[in-house]
Amino acid sequence: MSDTTNEKYLLEIKDLFVQYNTDDAVVHAVNGLNLRLKSGEKLGLVGETGAGKTTLALSILQLLPKKVGQIASGSIKYKGEELIGKPDSYMLGLRGRRMSMIFQDPMTSLNPTKTVGDQILEVLQLHFPDLSKAEKDAKVDEMLQLVGIPASRKGEYPHQFSGGMKQRIVIAMALIAEPELLLADEPTTALDVTIQAQILELMRRLKDQFNSAVILITHSLGIVAEFCDNVSVIYSGHVVEHGSVEQIFGSDAKHPYTAGLINCIPDLAKDEARLKPIPGRMADPRHLPAGCCFADRCPHCMEICKTVPPRMYEKDGHQILCHLFEEKDGK
Amino acid sequence: MLIPVILSVTFILFVILSLAPGDVARMVLGQDATPEQVATLNHQMGLDRPLLVRYVRYMGNAMKFDFGRSWTGNFDVLAEFSHRLPYTLLVSVLALLFATAIGIPLGIASAIKQYSLLDYGSTFIVMLLFSMPAFWLGTMCQIFFCLTLRWLPVSGISTWKSFILPPVILGANTLASMIRMSRTSMLDVVKMDYIRTARAKGASNHDVILHHAIRNSLIPVVTQIGISFAGTIGGAVVTESIFAIPGIGTMLINAVKGRDVPVVMGTVIFITIIVGVINLVVDLICALVDPRIDLAS
Amino acid sequence: MLFGKKKKPLSEYSTGELIMFRFRKNKLAMVGVFMFLFVTIFILLAPLIRPYDLVVKQNISHKLQAPNTQYIFGTDELGRDLLARILYGGRISLFCSLAIIGIAFVIGAIIGGAAGFFGGKVDTILMRVVDMLMSVPSALLAMAIITALGNGVWKLVIALSIGQIARFARMVRSSVLTLRNMEYVEAAKCFGSSSRRIIIKHILPNGIGPIVVSATLTLGAVILSISSMGYLGLGVASPTPEWGTIISENKVNIQYYPYLGIIPGICIMLTVMSVNFIGDGLRDAFDPKTKS
Numbered sequence: 001m002s003d004t005t006n007e008k009y010l011l012e013i014k015d016l017f018v019q020y021n022t023d024d025a026v027v028h029a030v031n032g033l034n035l036r037l038k039s040g041e042k043l044g045l046v047g048e049t050g051a052g053k054t055t056l057a058l059s060i061l062q063l064l065p066k067k068v069g070q071i072a073s074g075s076i077k078y079k080g081e082e083l084i085g086k087p088d089s090y091m092l093g094l095r096g097r098r099m100s101m102i103f104q105d106p107m108t109s110l111n112p113t114k115t116v117g118d119q120i121l122e123v124l125q126l127h128f129p130d131l132s133k134a135e136k137d138a139k140v141d142e143m144l145q146l147v148g149i150p151a152s153r154k155g156e157y158p159h160q161f162s163g164g165m166k167q168r169i170v171i172a173m174a175l176i177a178e179p180e181l182l183l184a185d186e187p188t189t190a191l192d193v194t195i196q197a198q199i200l201e202l203m204r205r206l207k208d209q210f211n212s213a214v215i216l217i218t219h220s221l222g223i224v225a226e227f228c229d230n231v232s233v234i235y236s237g238h239v240v241e242h243g244s245v246e247q248i249f250g251s252d253a254k255h256p257y258t259a260g261l262i263n264c265i266p267d268l269a270k271d272e273a274r275l276k277p278i279p280g281r282m283a284d285p286r287h288l289p290a291g292c293c294f295a296d297r298c299p300h301c302m303e304i305c306k307t308v309p310p311r312m313y314e315k316d317g318h319q320i321l322c323h324l325f326e327e328k329d330g331k
Numbered sequence: 332m333l334i335p336v337i338l339s340v341t342f343i344l345f346v347i348l349s350l351a352p353g354d355v356a357r358m359v360l361g362q363d364a365t366p367e368q369v370a371t372l373n374h375q376m377g378l379d380r381p382l383l384v385r386y387v388r389y390m391g392n393a394m395k396f397d398f399g400r401s402w403t404g405n406f407d408v409l410a411e412f413s414h415r416l417p418y419t420l421l422v423s424v425l426a427l428l429f430a431t432a433i434g435i436p437l438g439i440a441s442a443i444k445q446y447s448l449l450d451y452g453s454t455f456i457v458m459l460l461f462s463m464p465a466f467w468l469g470t471m472c473q474i475f476f477c478l479t480l481r482w483l484p485v486s487g488i489s490t491w492k493s494f495i496l497p498p499v500i501l502g503a504n505t506l507a508s509m510i511r512m513s514r515t516s517m518l519d520v521v522k523m524d525y526i527r528t529a530r531a532k533g534a535s536n537h538d539v540i541l542h543h544a545i546r547n548s549l550i551p552v553v554t555q556i557g558i559s560f561a562g563t564i565g566g567a568v569v570t571e572s573i574f575a576i577p578g579i580g581t582m583l584i585n586a587v588k589g590r591d592v593p594v595v596m597g598t599v600i601f602i603t604i605i606v607g608v609i610n611l612v613v614d615l616i617c618a619l620v621d622p623r624i625d626l627a628s
Numbered sequence: 629m630l631f632g633k634k635k636k637p638l639s640e641y642s643t644g645e646l647i648m649f650r651f652r653k654n655k656l657a658m659v660g661v662f663m664f665l666f667v668t669i670f671i672l673l674a675p676l677i678r679p680y681d682l683v684v685k686q687n688i689s690h691k692l693q694a695p696n697t698q699y700i701f702g703t704d705e706l707g708r709d710l711l712a713r714i715l716y717g718g719r720i721s722l723f724c725s726l727a728i729i730g731i732a733f734v735i736g737a738i739i740g741g742a743a744g745f746f747g748g749k750v751d752t753i754l755m756r757v758v759d760m761l762m763s764v765p766s767a768l769l770a771m772a773i774i775t776a777l778g779n780g781v782w783k784l785v786i787a788l789s790i791g792q793i794a795r796f797a798r799m800v801r802s803s804v805l806t807l808r809n810m811e812y813v814e815a816a817k818c819f820g821s822s823s824r825r826i827i828i829k830h831i832l833p834n835g836i837g838p839i840v841v842s843a844t845l846t847l848g849a850v851i852l853s854i855s856s857m858g859y860l861g862l863g864v865a866s867p868t869p870e871w872g873t874i875i876s877e878n879k880v881n882i883q884y885y886p887y888l889g890i891i892p893g894i895c896i897m898l899t900v901m902s903v904n905f906i907g908d909g910l911r912d913a914f915d916p917k918t919k920s
Contacts (some may be wrong), residue, residue: 063530088535096533103531108524112623113546122542126533157622173532339760350776462901464852466859467893474883553820565767569856584796587775587862595775599768606765 016074031237052237106166110158115159153205164195232327236293399593408597419578426502435507442517458505536582557613657909663902674715682712717869736796744804766791784863837914844907
């Protein structure tokens, strides 16, 4: 059974533990995270700052800071192949070609001393060395047109472009090799709202054109609702709820954290005097609690929550990691 | 842009040097000179006129490339300076080449292999060089390599070997600057987001350093070279004194000791101009290397 | 404060205390502090260790002795006690350097502060003069001033101060300008803090950091400058004892009596090194983000 299921999934992450070994303490960024992604699927990864989303993305690409970051245990399988433990040379073949990443801040993501065209060209030089120069140039031009930048500008430098255009260039770099998996780490957070919509639309078009799977990391539920098929809600380095967009937003059964997140969004229709934030802060990743990580902020916290870590309960593909749903699950 | 600065610098220097004891004529003529002789010479040299007049006369002459004659020696300031300049420049340029050719690669290598023996070693060398007086290093090396080991000539400019030790001593401080600056710059660059982007594209460590990191890390280093040059000129004085090189430095030291105002004035002005030009060139190079800098500004 | 142990959680310390704590943790910086104190105390206690007349007293029969029990650092070719000359020479090298930095700091702060604070014509005039002084390499500027004033310890101090005053003025002005406009000053004003409170609590700790660091690192350079001038015989010259003059006057003998060159050189090196350690430590303490 496991072999055929593995083949179905493009990316399969099991019980991943990632930590940062700093001078002061060990920071447990990812704690027992599980995730499965099919080819062409659009998965949203939602969580607050510090939940471990970026760490997860970097771990998939094996780009954690060398001295400090460490994958403690777990498995990351890409098309059935275990990535952890693979030599750097293997990952070099994957990065930029089969899986690529878009980072959060377009202002600093591009090399200021290289032309925009050269930076996009570099992907082709690294992964398609056999193409002729003319073919490579043509592909670069084509990609620039696709993202809405005139090809005539490819000899210019990053500082000559606006933030939104820089992000388009980054997207062009990420997609020119037609990857199977695109990791987008808060691609629109640094941009203003109107540009956000354009960038998301662009990503959707390109994703359809190349049939890439996308993991969209964000802290905005709105973006997730608009763009994604499925959602994983992350808290303190692990998934606390997973399901389709309809299940997460529509179903009555919700993880208290997800409920809190949705509640945070003020309702335009209602006349509300105060915002409803979730009180408290995420657990210190240096000293994780014994029981449920959300216990001290949860309005439904029970005694068992403080000492026993909750199990993942599942119904029709909708998974919730919470003691509240114990009765609902037959197992 | 440079011209008004030069003009004002000459004025300030002139003011400073005018504080030199008025009785230069007495110094020139000796203690036995009669008051009349002193007064005559003072008048001849124009030293009894008000400051501004003297300044204008000086600048007027300067426009005609006449910077006066030495008060203690028998030479024309500009001519002697031009005669001696090549030696000083040669040693300085060699020093710069030495410092950059060894310092920059060493600094970059230390950054790439941080915490390695190479890194600790070069940090140690930097520490030593920054704390060591150049004249001490020069003197000790001269004694060791020239007198004890007899590998190199002690002084003068007789053979090509005379130009090995002086540039090394002169360049020692710049070497330390280069190592430290390129190391720091490289370490900063490697942490930048665009390096992470390059890795995410599948660039290997080797590619990243060669094609992305080095060019960006060299930008602050070029600026540092310009700054170091001014210090190198100051250090040339010491180096020339130790190795008896007939350059600007030795002329200047004698002039200061002898309170030979025209020589000091001329020398300092010329060198300030040279340093200014070098800094302009450095700025131009920076603008060429860094596309963010607008050449027009 | 410098030597106490951490008692409260980190978030409860003031900015100043945090800086001190980080500085303490830096081993190299603490080594620098001890080395510097060691040198300074010895120099201060010079009269107790060797009376001044030993500096000038010539004892030809004892000449050129290597370090021994009677003459701890040996003697030079005139039979003078090297230890005495180094102790009193250190006074010139070290204390003059401190004086130069002190003078430059105070006057530079006044000029730079005035320029930054008042702006307008005052700023323009002051900064023009500062720019002009800074465009001349500092060694040359000092030499020009020595030419004008002649030899003498205090004249050397003045000569070397002028260049440093210009540098400090620039730095202080830039600090004042930056801080005047900092967002947190505006924020503090929004919260109703008075100007005086703003200056003391916000501007001073943040503005003074880079200046103190620069002052300390410059101190090393100034010590080297003074000894270089001494070596060349400009400003101070033999027989005045100064670490630079001592090396130059013994030059002819160093080949066969190396201690005459090694000892004063090491004194200079250790002093400058200790100052550099302190300066680097201060820089890392004030802004740990710049640590590599």
